[in-house]
Amino acid sequence: MRSLSTISRAVPQLIARATLRVDTDGPGLIEITADAAEFLRKSGAGDGVLLVFLRHTSASLTIQENADPDVQRDLVTALQRLAPEDAGWVHDTEGPDDMPAHVKAMLTGVSLHIPVEAGRLVLGTWQGVYLIEHRRQPHAREVVFQFLGASR
Amino acid sequence: MRSLSTISRAVPQLIARATLRVDTDGPGLIEITADAAEFLRKSGAGDGVLLVFLRHTSASLTIQENADPDVQRDLVTALQRLAPEDAGWVHDTEGPDDMPAHVKAMLTGVSLHIPVEAGRLVLGTWQGVYLIEHRRQPHAREVVFQFLGASR
Amino acid sequence: MRSLSTISRAVPQLIARATLRVDTDGPGLIEITADAAEFLRKSGAGDGVLLVFLRHTSASLTIQENADPDVQRDLVTALQRLAPEDAGWVHDTEGPDDMPAHVKAMLTGVSLHIPVEAGRLVLGTWQGVYLIEHRRQPHAREVVFQFLGASR
Numbered sequence: 528m529r530s531l532s533t534i535s536r537a538v539p540q541l542i543a544r545a546t547l548r549v550d551t552d553g554p555g556l557i558e559i560t561a562d563a564a565e566f567l568r569k570s571g572a573g574d575g576v577l578l579v580f581l582r583h584t585s586a587s588l589t590i591q592e593n594a595d596p597d598v599q600r601d602l603v604t605a606l607q608r609l610a611p612e613d614a615g616w617v618h619d620t621e622g623p624d625d626m627p628a629h630v631k632a633m634l635t636g637v638s639l640h641i642p643v644e645a646g647r648l649v650l651g652t653w654q655g656v657y658l659i660e661h662r663r664q665p666h667a668r669e670v671v672f673q674f675l676g677a678s679r
Numbered sequence: 680m681r682s683l684s685t686i687s688r689a690v691p692q693l694i695a696r697a698t699l700r701v702d703t704d705g706p707g708l709i710e711i712t713a714d715a716a717e718f719l720r721k722s723g724a725g726d727g728v729l730l731v732f733l734r735h736t737s738a739s740l741t742i743q744e745n746a747d748p749d750v751q752r753d754l755v756t757a758l759q760r761l762a763p764e765d766a767g768w769v770h771d772t773e774g775p776d777d778m779p780a781h782v783k784a785m786l787t788g789v790s791l792h793i794p795v796e797a798g799r800l801v802l803g804t805w806q807g808v809y810l811i812e813h814r815r816q817p818h819a820r821e822v823v824f825q826f827l828g829a830s831r
Numbered sequence: 832m833r834s835l836s837t838i839s840r841a842v843p844q845l846i847a848r849a850t851l852r853v854d855t856d857g858p859g860l861i862e863i864t865a866d867a868a869e870f871l872r873k874s875g876a877g878d879g880v881l882l883v884f885l886r887h888t889s890a891s892l893t894i895q896e897n898a899d900p901d902v903q904r905d906l907v908t909a910l911q912r913l914a915p916e917d918a919g920w921v922h923d924t925e926g927p928d929d930m931p932a933h934v935k936a937m938l939t940g941v942s943l944h945i946p947v948e949a950g951r952l953v954l955g956t957w958q959g960v961y962l963i964e965h966r967r968q969p970h971a972r973e974v975v976f977q978f979l980g981a982s983r
Binding site for chain 3: 539540541542543544545547548549550559562565569570578580582583584609610612614616617618620626627629630632633634636637638640667669671673675
């Protein structure tokens with residue numbers, strides 16, 4: 528069974544952009560949902576879409592469960608198993624965790640979008656937006672938020 | 680050899696949004712290309728882009744071959760191999776297929792876009808849009824379609 | 832520590848679209864960053880977003896390091912390990928490298944976006960946009976570029 532809801536319409540009036548800087552401290556998921564919501568609020572966003580982009584090749588973005596922290600721990604484990612450090616990578620000049628970080632970033636991606644209704648993210652009940660840090664050393668990461676849509 | 684075509688231009692006039700509800704019944708790919716086309720038709724979409732978003736963390740979206748059903752079967756097998764159930768996950772309170780489902784959703788993603796020309800999806804010959812269900816139990820899933828672009 | 836920059840705003844005036852045709856010659860990453868920049872220049876793009884879409888199911892897109900070519904070699908190796916040819920795929924009528932190509936395309940994806948500021952891609956220092964060819968035979972591939980945003 529499947530059904531399509533009625534259609535809501537708005538007029539695109541605004542493109543807003545800001546950069547979020549996040550300091551990371553080793554592998555793991557860092558939730559940025561509240562930062563995205565703050566950006567939308569300050570932008571005067573109405574109906575439209577939030578675009579999220581990460582300006583790096585050894586970290587990435589994902590939308591994942593924000594209820595049980597064990598999920599995030601297991602996601603990091605899963606990525607380590609898919610891209611292990613001791614796998615004979617040719618590129619190893621930047622440390623044993625660099626090439627695995629690139630593989631993890633390729634598999635999870637650095638751009639995504641979320642629908643916005645009246646300035647609020649149309650996320651599912653259990654969804655949160657996360658930056659995934661893949662390197663062991665501390666890093667300063669830049670996330671670019673953009674809103675395209677109607678003004679509030 | 681590479682070449683860039685001439686550029687077509689339009690004026691953004693419309694943001695439309697609707698939610699597709701899909702009932703799933705175990706792991707597999709469910710094609711939603713016709714539902715996306717119906718949404719575009721009802722929206723009065725012209726030139727622009729279709730944004731697709733899934734509001735869940737244990738199912739995901741992909742664009743894949745719609746010719747041979749064996750491809751879809753093999754894609755499910757591939758995901759099971761990349762995220763097996765008996766891999767010692769910490770998070771197991773929601774059943775043995777829950778944590779693998781989160782890993783599969785992270786690897787395939789919950790947001791994507793497709794170009795739209797005169798209200799029609801600019802898909803390749805063999806491309807279809809699919810929801811991938813990763814859980815064994817029946818689930819009700821929500822897909823958010825959005826169109827940004829010119830009106831027809 | 833995290834901080835959100837000030838917000839810049841623009842008015843959406845333009846949707847531009849063009850198709851890039853690329854001939855490939857076996858597995859590997861092909862950089863299309865300069866082609867994307869050329870498209871933006873010819874489109875008269877100002878502030879907004881570049882949307883990139885690939886019309887195929889056995890090739891895909893990624894944003895990855897453009898400094899050391901060894902990284903690209905290792906990324907291809909990583910994908911081959913995640914989707915090996917001799918894994919007993921049901922779908923094998925189009926050659927042993929076809930089903931692995933579909934799996935690789937599912938894991939890396941065929942749509943992505945990059946923010947645009949004053950007509951220029953807001954990529955990180957080490958980021959380039961790549962088409963990933965997964966098939967051994969030569970192929971003609973089509974990439975759809977779209978710009979949504981303000982005119983210059």
